[in-house]
Amino acid sequence: MAARASSLSEALSSGFLTCTICLEHLCQPKILPCLHTFCRDCLQQLASGREELQCPECRERVPLPAGVEGLKTNFFINGLLDLIRPAGRVDAPCSLCPLLGQDTSRCAVSRCLDCADNLCQTCASGHRCSRLTHAHCIVDMEGYLSGEHDEEVRKRQASCCQEHSGEALRFFCTPCATALCRECRLGPHLEHPCLPLSEAAEARCPIIVGLLAGVEEKVGLIAQARARLEEQVEQLQAHAGGVRGAMERTCSQAVQQLLALQEEVLAQLSGFVEERKKAAEVLRSELEFQEQVASSTAAFARKVLSLGRAVEIVSLEQMISERLRQLQSFSWEPLAFRLPHLAEHPNLQSLHGLFHLEFREEPPPGGPESANGSTPKGAKKKRRKSQQLLLLLPTAHHEAGRAPGQQKPSPPVEPPSLPPARPEAPPLTPKAVFSSSFWVKVPSDKKRPQVTGICPLGSGELLVADMQNRKLKRFSLQGEFKGLVSVPSDVAPFSVAAVGGRVAFSAGSRLFLLSGEGGLLWQKALQLGQASHAVTAVGGNRVVVSVAGHLELYDVEGRLVEKVVPGGSEERSLVFLASRKGGFVASDWYRRSLLVFGSQGQLVAERREEELDGCQPGAVCVDATGIIYVVLREQNRVLAFSQAGKPLGPFLTAEDSIDRPRVATVTGDGRFAVALSNGTIHTFKIRYQSK
Numbered sequence: 001m002a003a004r005a006s007s008l009s010e011a012l013s014s015g016f017l018t019c020t021i022c023l024e025h026l027c028q029p030k031i032l033p034c035l036h037t038f039c040r041d042c043l044q045q046l047a048s049g050r051e052e053l054q055c056p057e058c059r060e061r062v063p064l065p066a067g068v069e070g071l072k073t074n075f076f077i078n079g080l081l082d083l084i085r086p087a088g089r090v091d092a093p094c095s096l097c098p099l100l101g102q103d104t105s106r107c108a109v110s111r112c113l114d115c116a117d118n119l120c121q122t123c124a125s126g127h128r129c130s131r132l133t134h135a136h137c138i139v140d141m142e143g144y145l146s147g148e149h150d151e152e153v154r155k156r157q158a159s160c161c162q163e164h165s166g167e168a169l170r171f172f173c174t175p176c177a178t179a180l181c182r183e184c185r186l187g188p189h190l191e192h193p194c195l196p197l198s199e200a201a202e203a204r205c206p207i208i209v210g211l212l213a214g215v216e217e218k219v220g221l222i223a224q225a226r227a228r229l230e231e232q233v234e235q236l237q238a239h240a241g242g243v244r245g246a247m248e249r250t251c252s253q254a255v256q257q258l259l260a261l262q263e264e265v266l267a268q269l270s271g272f273v274e275e276r277k278k279a280a281e282v283l284r285s286e287l288e289f290q291e292q293v294a295s296s297t298a299a300f301a302r303k304v305l306s307l308g309r310a311v312e313i314v315s316l317e318q319m320i321s322e323r324l325r326q327l328q329s330f331s332w333e334p335l336a337f338r339l340p341h342l343a344e345h346p347n348l349q350s351l352h353g354l355f356h357l358e359f360r361e362e363p364p365p366g367g368p369e370s371a372n373g374s375t376p377k378g379a380k381k382k383r384r385k386s387q388q389l390l391l392l393l394p395t396a397h398h399e400a401g402r403a404p405g406q407q408k409p410s411p412p413v414e415p416p417s418l419p420p421a422r423p424e425a426p427p428l429t430p431k432a433v434f435s436s437s438f439w440v441k442v443p444s445d446k447k448r449p450q451v452t453g454i455c456p457l458g459s460g461e462l463l464v465a466d467m468q469n470r471k472l473k474r475f476s477l478q479g480e481f482k483g484l485v486s487v488p489s490d491v492a493p494f495s496v497a498a499v500g501g502r503v504a505f506s507a508g509s510r511l512f513l514l515s516g517e518g519g520l521l522w523q524k525a526l527q528l529g530q531a532s533h534a535v536t537a538v539g540g541n542r543v544v545v546s547v548a549g550h551l552e553l554y555d556v557e558g559r560l561v562e563k564v565v566p567g568g569s570e571e572r573s574l575v576f577l578a579s580r581k582g583g584f585v586a587s588d589w590y591r592r593s594l595l596v597f598g599s600q601g602q603l604v605a606e607r608r609e610e611e612l613d614g615c616q617p618g619a620v621c622v623d624a625t626g627i628i629y630v631v632l633r634e635q636n637r638v639l640a641f642s643q644a645g646k647p648l649g650p651f652l653t654a655e656d657s658i659d660r661p662r663v664a665t666v667t668g669d670g671r672f673a674v675a676l677s678n679g680t681i682h683t684f685k686i687r688y689q690s691k
Contacts, residue, residue, distance in 0.1 A: 017080055021046065021056060031074040034060045043068045073162075079154070092141065094120035096127075111144045113137040113152055172200035269340055276335070283335050294327045429648050430627055430640050432656060432672060432684035438479025440679050445469045449679030453496035453505065453535070456667040464675070465493040465505060472496060472505065477671055477683055486518030494532050495577075500540040502556065506533040511545050513556065522558035534577035534586070546574035546586065566595050567603040576663075580622040580643070587617035587630070594620070594630055596645040605645025612639070619663040623686060624670065631661045631674070638664065638674065657682065 019026050021042040028040040036057050038046075044067075047053045052063050064070065092108045095117040108118030112127060114136040119127055127133050139149045161167045167181035171194045179197060180189055195203070301320050304313060440449045446469065453465030457474060461482060464473045470492045474482035485503055487493055491512070496505040501516040511524040511533070526533055529548030536544045542561070543554045549570035553562040566572065566586065573590040583598040594607040594617045609616065618631035626643030629651060636659055638652040652658045652674065660677035667673065672684045 017077065026074075026077055029074040029077040030068060030071040031077075032060075032062050032071065034058050034062070037074045037077055040068060043071070092118045094118055094123055096120075096123040109141050110138050111141055113139060113144075113149065170197055171195065172197050174200075265342075272340060276338075280335055283332065286332065290327075290330055290332075294330070297323055297327055427642055427646075427648065428625060428627070428688045428690065430623070430629075430651055431687045431689060432652055433687055434656070435671060435683040435685050436478050437657075437680060437682045438475065440464050440466060440473060440475065440675075440681060442473065442481055445471075450677075451662055451675035451679060451681070452494045452532075454663050454665045454673060454675050454681070455497050456665060457498050457503075459668065462665070462667070462673055462681070463496055463498060463503065464681070465496040466679075467492045467494055472503065475681070477667065477673070479681070484518075485514065487514070488512070488520060488523075495535040497535045497537040497543070499537040499543055499556065504535050504537065504543040504545075506535050506545060509533070511535070511543070511554070513543060513554075513558065521556075524554065524558065526552075530573055530575070532575065534575060536577050536579045536584070538579050544577065544579065544584070546577050549573065549590075551577070551584065564597075564599065564601045566597040566601050567606075568601065576617070576619045578620045578622050578628075580628070581626055585620050585622060585628050587620055589616060592616050594628075594641070594645070596628065596641075607641070607645060607647075611647065613637070618661070621665050621672075623666040623672075624668070625688070629664060629666070629672070631664050633661055633677075636660065652684070656684075 017026055018024065019029075019037075019039045019042055021038055024039075026037060026039055029037045030040050030043055031037045032055055034055050034057075036055050038056070043053065046056070047064060047068055051065065052061055054061050093104060094102075094106045094108045096102075097106050097120060098104050100123075102122075106120040106122075109121050110119045110124040111117070112119060112133070115133070118141065119138065124138055127136065127138060137152060139152075143149055144153075161169055161181035161184060164181050164183040167183055169179040169181055171180040171182075171185045171189075172178070173180055173189045173192045173194050175192050176189065180194065185194060301324065304316055304320065308316070440451060445466070448468060449466045450468035451464055452467040455463050457463040460477055462475050462477065463485070464475060466473055470487065470490075472485040472487055472493050474485065476482060487505075487507075491507045491510075493505040493507050496503065498504075499513070502521065503514045503516070503518075505512055505514075506526070509526045509528055511526055513521045513523070515521055526545065527547050530546075534546045538544055538553070541556055543556075545552050545554070549565070549572040551564040551566070551574070552560060553564065555561050564584070566574070566584070571590065572588045572595075574586040574595070575589045576587040578585050580596070583596070583602075583604065586595045586597075588595050592609040592612075594612065595603070596605040597603050607617075612630065613632060613635060615632040615634045618633045620631070621629050623629070627648065628641040628643070628645070630639045630641065631637075632639060636654040637650055638658065638661065640648040640651040642648055651672075652661075658674065658676070661674050662677055664672065664674040666686070670686045672686050673681055674684075675681050
């Protein structure tokens with residue numbers, strides 16, 4: 001009882017009976033389905049005649065089919081509001097004196113809790129002596145106003161029926177779930193099963209208690225989940241701090257090592273230069289001395305020959321000749337001419353692969369189970385799906401997360417659907433089936449990509465020459481960035497080709513050959529005469545480059561092994577080049593034609609501008625069947641020609657999203673890749689059918 005009285009006192013003294021809208025004591029309280037109570041007038045102002053309102057506390061939407069008046073009145077709050085008394089009403093007048101015609105100025109000293117009347121001393125004495133009221137509970141006014149008897153008042157409060165004035169609610173209609181007075185019980189609810197109000201309350205209290213226990217348990221689980229979440233955030237911050245500290249320490253150590261290496265290399269360079277300078281100074285002194293002696297002797301000999309008489313020449317001839325022979329026999333060993341060069345690691349400039357982050361999924365501190373003790377529904381499925389998405393995302397971050405030198409297994413490639421080669425079979429026509437599309441821009445790029453060269457690299461990869469950013473980039477056929485191939489500084493690759501496990505590319509008027517790791521094997525200066533030089537490969541051991549109307553073939557050692565002049569005329573400008581079985585195909589911009597010629601330069605076919613839809617031919621490439629593809633940038637098209645140079649029709653058009661195509665290539669597994677002017681690459685699967 002004391003605990004309940006304390007709880008009642010707290011409810012009356014706290015803000016439990018305050019409307020959160022007007023911040024005053026609740027007046028005519030209406031309860032919403034979310035169990036939040038507000039003043040009737042406040043809710044009417046909030047609803048403003050609408051058929052729906054939103055709870056100001058929990059934001060739950062409440063329909064109002066009958067308006068605010070249709071909401072239930074909170075009788076519980078009304079009962080508590082009756083216990084609130086204004087402060088300072090210690091001189092309340094007697095409630096019975098005016099009814100008996102007595103002095104109305106008498107102050108009440110007592111209160112009858114059963115009648116809810118204030119009584120003066122005389123009326124209180126008479127109240128106790130009446131047969132009808134002698135059992136009523138009469139308390140002193142001071143104790144009543146102080147709240148000392150609130151519990152007794154609460155017990156004697158009677159809920160009155162809203163329809164029948166003065167009738168207390170005594171019954172509960174089970175089908176209608178409503179409290180009834182005696183008149184209601186004998187009226188519309190006469191045939192309904194009803195229970196006394198106390199029995200109905202006793203029967204329904206366990207239901208509320210059970211649900212309340214479940215909600216309290218859920219509150220505890222939510223609190224635990226929130227605590228675990230805060231712990232995870234703290235753990236995340238701690239791990240991030242550890243990674244940050246490790247990164248700073250590693251970078252500091254790397255800087256120290258780089259500075260130490262710089263001092264060592266510069267000291268070695270200084271020592272080498274000083275030693276060479278001293279050796280050069282010794283040799284220079286000796287050469288100057290011999291030069292002076294030889295010059296003076298030669299001058300004397302010339303004077304003897306020009307001014308001497310015959311007898312003088314004859315007498316001095318033997319001495320002069322012997323001296324001249326002695327000076328002529330002077331020899332010296334040239335100083336070894338060696339220049340210092342800095343040998344860099346292929347990834348030293350970009351520091352690619354030096355650091356990478358790994359994100360590992362770890363169970364929460366409380367275990368892998370969820371807050372309610374079981375695995376969340378669908379969590380494993382979502383995790384598997386997210387892992388699959390990570391494998392498909394074409395981002396540079398996945399490449400950064402791989403150890404240096406480690407190659408990701410290539411996805412299985414679908415072999416080209418090539419029909420068996422039969423001499424009597426009709427010509428095949430290639431059809432394009434869209435496969436993928438991606439942008440070649442990577443985070444380290446400072447400018448918009450400009451793809452000027454593209455070629456297959458190994459199985460399932462493309463090598464892209466980005467002239468604008470001076471890079472050679474590797475991508476999978478699905479667009480996943482695989483890294484960079486290091487190129488010499490201040491070199492902008494133009495055309496590119498894979499030669500076995502090596503990479504050849506042109507830049508300006510130079511031809512370069514790199515190892516598979518990006519190390520420079522050799523470079524050649526090319527003859528001037530055209531702005532750019534096309535590069536292709538033959539047999540995996542020959543590099544072919546177009547130079548001023550002809551082709552030059554180099555082996556992997558850098559030796560010029562052959563020169564091919566197409567059609568016997570060097571009055572051509574071969575801007576784009578591709579190798580084919582038994583020869584080559586090239587775009588001649590001087591004559592605006594497509595050339596198909598053999599390995600010795602014999603002309604197989606030449607398609608003029610009028611046979612190319614009136615356009616200048618662009619990039620060319622050849623597939624495994626020998627079909628030739630020509631890019632027409634002006635018309636956003638790619639045309640196909642047979643091995644003999646006969647037109648097969650359009651292969652790609654603007655309907656295939658080909659907008660200003662630049663270069664193209666065909667991979668070994670039968671996929672066609674075309675790079676557009678905006679740096680986007682589209683890949684297509686080549687299907688063949690009879691024409």
